Amino acid sequence: MRWTLKPKPEPNKVAELSAALQVEPVLATLLLQRGIETFEEARDFFRPDLSKLHDPLLMKDMHKAVERIEKAIANEENILVYGDYDVDGTTSVALVSSFLKSFYPQVSTYIPDRYDEGYGISYKGIDFADDNDFNLIIALDCGIKAIDKVKYASEKNIDFIICDHHRPGEHIPPAVAVLDPKREDCEYPYKELCGCGVGFKLVQALAHRRGLTIDDLFLYLDLVVTAIAADIVPITGENRILAYYGLKVINSNPRPGIKAILQQLNKSSFTITDVVFIIAPRINAAGRMKHGNHAVALLSETNIDLATDYAREIEIFNSDRKDADKQITLEALEQIKELKEEGKKTTVVYNENWHKGVIGIVASRLTETYYRPTLVFTRSGDKLAASARSVKGFDVYNALEECAGLIEQFGGHKYAAGLTLLEKDYDAFKAEFERVVSSTIDPALLTPELRIDSELDFNDITPRFYRILKQFAPFGPGNLNPVFMTAEVKDTGAGRCVGEDKSHLRLVVKQDHSRPVTGIGFGLGEKETIACSGDYFKIAYSINENEWNGNISLQLKIKDIKP
Template structure:
């Protein structure tokens, strides 16, 4: 692993902030690294408030969207809330449809079938709207590039409102309103909202129009926080406010569907990380294994018994998903081994019967193993479909663009993409992709990076530091859990490997230059193979996060190792 120490911010900025906030230099450094340079920035960071949310009408076309929805309600029109089958899409559909249904009955939902219709607005969905008398479709987390689909709907006298957060193309669809903070002509102050976040801004505008306050919308924030966590958007600005208050709802009074998913957990207080690894995969599993409609049914159910039934079905889908992704990962790894491809710059694998719903997860698993741009193909109809995953700082979308002659279609962004191609073009594409990556990737990018916030002495770790670091939550992109480095530590002789296959490392360390002082327990998940470095009182360096470990009601400080050397 590459250890990269973040550049130290300017001493003037650090000292000024430390003085204003009456904190030490380490805390001020961590804050300035996160773009927090003034007292007001720090107030918003440490004390997020719903009052910090922007006026939704600052978003381009918001007035048009609200007027069209109010007109539909006035005229008794049927409204179809349409969204993608992933967590961001299904939470957004659940949010808007349940809000509208709280005062208007003629609302239905539509999630496209992942296998039959694919991503985004579908002609089948528009035909469904026509057949069932819907004259307004509100699309969430998709639609910004659906120019032909919106025209097709227009011919059938069906209006569209689009709420999306993906980057638009050169031309916008001819919808009644296009809500997307990434529009070039939109001056909305925050453009990192997820799809459910844009949906929430629409709900906020509708609520303002109906003389409701932000307090009336707090019960919907569990959905918004789930989408923010799952879609890996920056936890800054509005996202930070929405995530913080949404987590409070998840931990105190979640909707029955989320309560049913988490009620058997031993953990009392869930963090953003728990939402990412516990709630989100289960919601996603519905669309991967069965249908995204099941996620919407769960998230909009108000009867707890019925929600528990839906949750048990989704739990089964998640279990099936885990089995599938384990099995396919094993098969893919043996394919790489058999083809003697461990030394290449890319991983590209294909098996015609691999389940299309989990190939993205498998691509992520393979990236963890070989740490290089990865594509996993399966058969889909008469073509091959694939999911791509990249490594930090390498743009896989650009690499695909350089191989476009071999592809039928592709889309995505820097770190993840999807594509289809004809089976006869598979090998030519695989070879072209390897050539492009070999030419364009910097060798350093093929080593995982640990980005370290600061080097510290173990003696600096105290209750006050931990108390302030806890207030940095919720963590996420652009506000990651701080990673520290300590040099010249020694294990006190209690080091051992733990776990079924001795895969984890448990140590008790002190800093060699102050060996008489108190030490810390250390856990290194997946680092059992590094125990030799720690033996015989040999000094070593550690990169770690500071955790609080709760055992039998006692709280102790524990260092969670990222790596040691």
């Protein structure tokens, strides 16, 4: 890993903010690095406030969307709430459909089949709407590029409202309303909402029309935080406010579906990390292994007994997903060894039998292993489908755009995308993708970077320090859990490799003048020779709480160790 120490803010600014907030200089430094320079900005950061959410009517086409939904209700039209099969899509569908159903019964939901219909709006979904007398489709977390599909629907007298957060193409679909803060002609102040976040803004606008307040929408925020966490959008601005209060709902009064997932765990409180690694994979597993409808049913259910049954079913899907993911990752790693493409700047693998539902996870694992922009292909009908993942700092979406002549369809974000192409174009695409990446990527980006917020003395790690540090949460892109570095560290003699395969490293370390501190480095077993040799070393880490036998203590979560 490359260790990069973030630039230090101006000393006078650190001193001023430290004095104003009565906190240690290192905490003031962390705030300044996040663009927080005044007492008032710090107050807003530490005390997120739902009243600070932007007016949803600032979003382009929001008036039109609200008017069309109100017209549908007045005319007793059937409304179809349509969404993608991943976490962002299924939470969006559960959110908008549940809200509408609270005062209007003629609402149904539709999730496309990952394998039969693929990503986004499908002709099959439009035909379903036509066959079942739906005059209005509200599309969530998809649709921003569905120009032909929207035209096809209009020929059948079906209107579309699109709520998306992906980057638009050159043209906007001819829908009744297209809500997407990334539209160039949209002046909405916050651009980084997830799909469920855009759906929430629609609900907020509808609620306002009906005389409801933000307090009436509080119970939906467990869905919004789940989507924010799963979709890896920045935890800044509105996302931070929505995530903060969404976690409050999860920890106090979650909907039965989320409660049913969490009650299988022996934990009393849940962080955004738990949402990422516990709740989101289970919701995703439904669409990956079976059908996204199972996730919507779980998230919309109001009866805890039924929700518990759904959660048990989804637990089986998740177990199957883990097995498939593990097996395909092993096969992909073996294929990479056989290809012997060490000099390449990309990783591209293909097997027609790989499960389409887990290739995104496998792409992430390969990116972690080889640290290259990565594509994992499988067969999907008469085409090949791939999931793309990138390394920090490299825009894989832009790279795919450069290869558009060889791609049938693609969409996504800077670091994650999906695409389909014809099998005859696979080899040419693979070569072109390698050419584009090789010619545009900064070679330094091919070595993982560990960004360090600040140096820290072990004696500064006190309960009060950690109490304030905890208030920087929820963590995520744009507000990552702070990473510290301490030099001149020595093992006290208690350091050892732990775990079934001895791949983890447990240390008790100290500086010459400090008390001992315990740390755990997952996957850092090979660093034992550096840490346990008796020599001084430097250590990079975040700080967290360790709960063991009812006792809670502070520990270092070790990121890396260097001589």
